[in-house]
Amino acid sequence: MVKNSLHWAHNCTTQHNPPPFQPKGPSILATNLIKSYFDKGLIKEARMLFDEMPERDVVAWTAMIAGYASCNHHARSWVVFCEMMRKSKENPNAFTMSSALKACKGTNSLSCGGLVHGLAIKLGIVGCIYVDNVLLDMYAACCVTMDDAYLVFQEIHEKNDVSWTTLIAGYTHRGDGYTGLQAFKKMLSEESEANAFSISIAVRACASIGSHTCGRQIHASVVKHGFESNIPVMNSILDMYCRCSCLCEANQCFHGMTERNLITWNTLIAGYEKSNSHESLYIFSRMECEGFSPNCFTLSSVMAACANLAVLSCGQQVHGSIVQRGLDGNLALANALLDMYAKCGNIVDSHQIFTEMSLRDLVSWTSMMLGYGSHGYGKEAVELFDEMVMSGIRPDRIVFMAVLSACSHAGLVNEGLSYFKSMIGDYNITPNQEIYGCVVDLLGRAGRVKEAYELIEGMPFKPDESVWGAFLGACKAHRLPNLGKLATKRVLDLGPNVTGTYVMLSNLYAADGKWGEFAKMRKLMRGMGSKKEAGRSWVEVRNQVCSFVVGDKMGAHIEWVYGVLDMLILHMKEEAEYVPPDLHCSTYDVAERT
């Protein structure tokens, strides 16, 4: 009774005569502090303060929801939103909604996002540009198509820069750079001027469709409008040149930048990784000299470069550095590591990384299967594929390619064919040139050349060089020069880039002992002035990678190479009565594919 009347008295005084220095209700100070804790990444401190607040209003709740979302703790952000819906007497406002929708986007949860959308309509807070823009973003990120996102976009009465950028990013991030660029052009023609945000994503769109022509145009307008000092804009231009294989321009761009951040370096390192891994590692060392500390992105490109160069000891050093920095829980890095060990010939460590991973994605499984396949463990790769499907991961075209090529190398023809059928029938994946190439290779290696030919004839599109190349390989292996000749004719019909085909055909004649035809073909090739780069092999001797071609007699440290090769041959002989070809004086295989 006393308590009740006191409570009443308290309410009475605050309502009629509010004391100026003791504001009732939740502390504005505490809410401010929660936000600044999150800004500094002090998540636990923010939570503790929030838990200690005796009263929480919408603003305090929203600060928590927004804080978690901004620190990429999207699931927690959503939990707090749900808690607020149960406990708070106040309704969420537009601020709350946009934060909650950001969390839905972050957890990729369309159902939650739809729920919030419905609630926003019920409470009458759609039409607020902040809410509409993030709704657009959520639908763009969570839906299979852009249809719903575009509906939201159309409904926005006064579209601003953010609406346009979000729309363009929606198309571009799902790989439809073409529509993204169209939207960018529409934005320019309709109302808005380009800003740094829309330019960055438009340049990304150019990169994704491989159009350095469009990219260069936007680069020119960047110079004209004075965006050259904006680092994200310049980073995306740098990335565009790298992805379009314009490494000269990329270099110019990089050196012209007055200010660089870690992403700038990462972009260049990743840009060089595929085409020039040596240079990529050199850029990495320069980056460290200039005082930048590598992160997950840097190290995964560096690891890929080590894998390409097959420098095991280097890769192991980077592995050490990853553990040292506490980054060994990173999924992409673990994927890069297992790929590196496999490509450096160390399938045991590769598999160990795979087993120790607490989380695996499609890339992890694919890399492990490719590793198994290239080491001749076809059966293990097939088992891994089934295990992956059992664990609930839906295979894509690339993982099918991995398992098909593993089957092909291990002679598991019927298994491979059944995966090919399952890919089309169960997963609705239409085979492309590479997949057909794999299946032709699968049949061809097993000597089922006629079936391979029938498969090619039944393809719904024109087979390219890779498909005919696989077929030619089979003709050579099974000594079918006439069929090979026919296949060669078909490749030559395709266009001018055919040096590899001549090499294969000439080797086909050689394998069949038709030295006259062989010589004729080689003469023809010399006349064309074309050169196919010789396939190289390599061994690591005393921490050095020694690379050589078949029949090499004058490479650096060639005596080491032959020493290792002799040792390998000895091992093989002991293992399986293997009879090696005469490696030291191979005459016709100089430019053979490896």
Add this chain to the structure above:
DNA sequence: ATAGGGTTAG
């Protein structure tokens, strides 16, 4: 007091 878009890894 609380909310928005852009750049890097297979």
